[in-house]
Amino acid sequence: MDKVSLRCEDEPIHLCGRIQEFGFLLVFDSDLSCTAASENVVQWLRLSAQELLGCALSSCLDKLSISPFDVKQLFSLFEKDPLFREVSEVTIQGTLFYLSIHQRGGLLYLEFEQCNPSKPSSTKLYSHARYLDAATENLWFALCESIYHVIGFDRVMIYKFMDDGSGQVIAEKTADDMSSLLDYRYPESDIPAQARQLYSQFIARHTVDVNADTYAILGRDIDALDLGRCSIRALSPIHLQYLRNADVAASASFSILVDGHLWGLVACQHRIPRMIDLGQRHLCVFLVQYTVNRHLAYQRNLDLQYNKRIKTLESDLKETLLVNPDILAVLRDHAGPLCDMAGADGLIIKHPEGTYRYGSCPNREHFENIQQVISLRGTKELAAYQQLQVDSPQGYLFPGVAKVDILNIPKLTLYWFRKAIEAEETWAGNPEKHYRYDTSTGLNYPSPRTSFEAWKRTVQGQSPSWKKRELLFMRRVKYTVQDAVMKRMSEIQVLNEKLVELNSTLDTYSYTLSHDLKNPLSAIKLAAQIIQQRNNLPDDFLKKISGNVLDAVELMSSMIHRISEFSKSKSFDFTPRIVDPEVLIHKIIADGKKAYPNAAMDIKIGTLHPFLGEKNLAYQLFSNVLTNAIKYSSKKQSPKVHIESHKAHGHIVYHIIDNGIGIPADELDTIFEIFKRTSNAAAFEGAGIGLSIAKRIADRLGAQLAVKSVLGCETIFILKFKANVGEPLMNSKPSIRPRLAKG
Known part of the structure; x- marks a missing residue:
């Protein structure tokens, strides 16, 4: 029979059903009856889990000598904010605990976590905030330094998630006798998808001792209990072994959420068991969020300066395009700024009237191959590649390509290029994933990596990735050119409409002269012919015929006056x-x-x-x-x-x-x-x-x-x-x- 492999991302880590030794857990159903309790309550109380199961919430609180709380008000808070957590300090049989209450899946979770009697005193919020305020480009290093002093761990590092799913250490603070992991890469499989989802929902996690006993939860429907937001939840066996293999006895992590998305982690490691109590963790969470806000402010200031440069270029580009109808010439004159703003090494402007090159660009044959490869991949308005594979002798020189179709008629396209860079990546051990067979389940389980020694890899044929703001700039160039062209076309359309109107007016005048003036002119002509051809006309006849001429003249004058009024009514x-x-x-x-x-x-x-x-x-x-x-x-x-x-x-x-x-x-x-x-x-x-x-x-x-x-x-x-x-x-x-x- 074939062996079935259990992927790391398939492990139900939020349903592991065990808790750590520094606290205990009680769970109550919708009727406020105790439906589950951790088996280690007996170590903290003079009661067993069986004595608490089935008891009402008020009865359990009485047995623990804890003052009752307003459950109705608490549930109204949960209804407004499902992620709300009520935290207070309680003393049970002489031991000080943090009591955390939260709701999940219709169940009420009461976590009792022992306060750390030996927590460091250097947790002054104001001094840490001032320290972070003073940092700018070294902001993440400053965060490592602050958290290092708050929790006293051997290593605090910022682990950033990369575009390919892997992670990289971008800042750290370590004990003097520890080697640095700065710039080390970790494979995506080290933190699987469901773990990242938990990090997004519950932003502070810690393990006091990877070798300590963990405790089961007793009661009804234990397998369905969701411990995703429990601070005292035990880590999965695979993760615990992973930490042991890395010579870590205690760990902690604080999620870095940027604009609601998991950007990275503050990963903390200690070589011997060490407890971080809830107060310390809350301080660390605050410092992380404070740093994120500082980071966003710094990045948005950079974006603001970048946008100012874009607007200046856009304004100049649009103004020139409105005056000069030669689009190719205008873009050619702006090729330098267009290339610089995109952070490119070269630019090609392709137009039916010719192809213009600026900076470092592929040769003609290579460029034709690039166009063919991109066209086969689809018809996106903007296509950007960090590593475009092209069969060409020059193919390895310009793997970074970004293309924007500016106009369809006439066909106008801009191509930006980046040269290949050769980079050496340092990984914390070989990222290859290994599996081991479990005879009891018949499944292949992912085996935690055992080696974290530096493993180097040389990356070739790849350019730096295009930044979001650079891609946005390329789109804005497209819309700027289109807007200028449409505005010029609109002005031409207005002129055409005026021309059509003038022609229509001329047609009107022509119609009037050729049709409506025909009858009075015929009357005048006939009268003139009679006078010329006949002699000795009677006076009364001459009077009559001259009257006809005057009537015709008056009619013509009236019609000309009306036509003049009609033309003026539009231009006054x-x-x-x-x-x-x-x-x-x-x-x-x-x-x-x-x-x-x-x-x-x-x-x-x-x-x-x-x-x-x-x-x-x-x-x-x-x-x-x-x-x-x-x-x-x-x-x-x-x-x-x-x-x-x-x-x-x-x-x-x-x-x-x-x-x-x-x-x-x-x-x-x-x-x-x-x-x-x-x-x-x-x-x-x-x-x-x-x-x-x-x-x-x-x-x-x-x-x-x-x-x-x-x-x-x-x-x-x-x-x-x-x-x-x-x-x-x-x-x-x-x-x-x-x-x-x-x-």
Whole structure:
């Protein structure tokens, strides 16, 4: 039968079910009944575990001569924060204990941990904080020094998790007679995944004596007890043997969490058994977190300085790109800073118009191979490699490659390169994992490493890894170029739209000259031909024909004037001011009644609120709309025109209502187009320009112009202006409620 191997990461270390000798554990279920107790309670109490099992919490506390606590309040704290831990000092039969209470999986855990009677006195918080404040680049070494004095261990080291999962000692403080492990590497398997998960959840762990007895937990469902957050939990047998192999009798670790992620550990080792009580561990946890905050502040200051340099480069790059449309030339002029900010040895700018090289770069053949390899690996916008394998004589020179696609049309890509470095790594023993066979279980267990002697390995064909901020810089270059190109394209688009508008205006003028002026010009031509070809024309005939010429000239003059008004309505510049339309509207109505007289005309004027605009444009706008209302209702038996305004949500809304001929429903969408006359307006004079001018003026004023109509019954024009900025904007309803007549 094949032997099954148990991987190190498969060991259920949080369910090991044993505790260390310097304390004892009681566990209570949801009914506050003791469901589990460590077998060593008898050594601390005059009670056995069996005497406590099944007892109520209050009864257990009474037997331990401990004052009862408010369980209801405690559970409310657990509900708010599942990681909350209540800690107090209690004395049991003359021995001082720390009592730690926490909740996990619906169970209440009470840990009793003996206070250390011989803890060092040099645990002054203020002095340690001042010492850490004075450190900058040597911050982690300063942390080692502080914790070394707090716990008195032989070795305190900072173990940082690397990108490949392994760990490296980046700082340490040791006893004078111990050899240094600084820069030593440790394989990922030394701290498996489930151990790292525990370190993330419970940040302080320690073992007083790796050779001391450990004690089982007695009670119900012991195998399911989760001791992941128990300070007195015993380490797994594999880990204990690992420490023995490293000649360590006592150990401690404090997790280094950076932005919520496990960044590393403060690993502490002592050659003889040594206890670190809860007070010391809490101080160490505080010092670790204080150092993390100092580290983050230092790193963020570096990032701030780096970002300032990026913004300066981005600003210059964007400004130049907006002026110079030659992207390749602009990037070529900025190649030096682009290379320096990415920490690269060389840069290649690939563009359809050519390839530009800066600094140390691969030759043409090698570069083509790099492009091919990267393209086969996917189409990410940013691809970065520390060790890109390329079959090329020059392949080992530039294993570090980062590529960013800047534009797709035209195709523009930047490639940064880093040279290979040769580095010698020192490992604490050969990292190869070995297994041993357990005949009782039939499993292969991972065997703890027995040798930690320096084992050196030379690393070749690899470049320094790309930092996150360098990769972020590359993305920002992409977005900077794209933004500048899009802005320039947007400006070109605006110019194109203006050009199209000008062409449209020219087309309009052309149409007017070729079509609408054709009839009056024909009349003038015909009159001139008659006068030339006939002699002795009667006076009355000459008077009639000259009148036709004058009418044609007047019509042409009127049309030219209207075209001129139409063109000006789009280009008139003004400063918005408050316009009171009262006088303007009364004048427009008076002129309209003269132009289209009807004795039965009923014109009602409601409240006329001032609005933000320009007086001349406002006059022209109301003139076109109001005159239209009067004109197209003037032939009704009882013509009516109403004008009213009200305030609504920060705007002034005008309604101009007439009971004229109305607008066909299928022509409402085109009513504001130039030269567009409705199919039912043949009986009225006009050129179809007035409402086009009104729409353009409304757009210039930042107003909205809309229309509703029922054919043959009623038309409502709705004008929505911006209100006076300083005026209260309480809504008001019109005294005349606009409503379309039902027909």
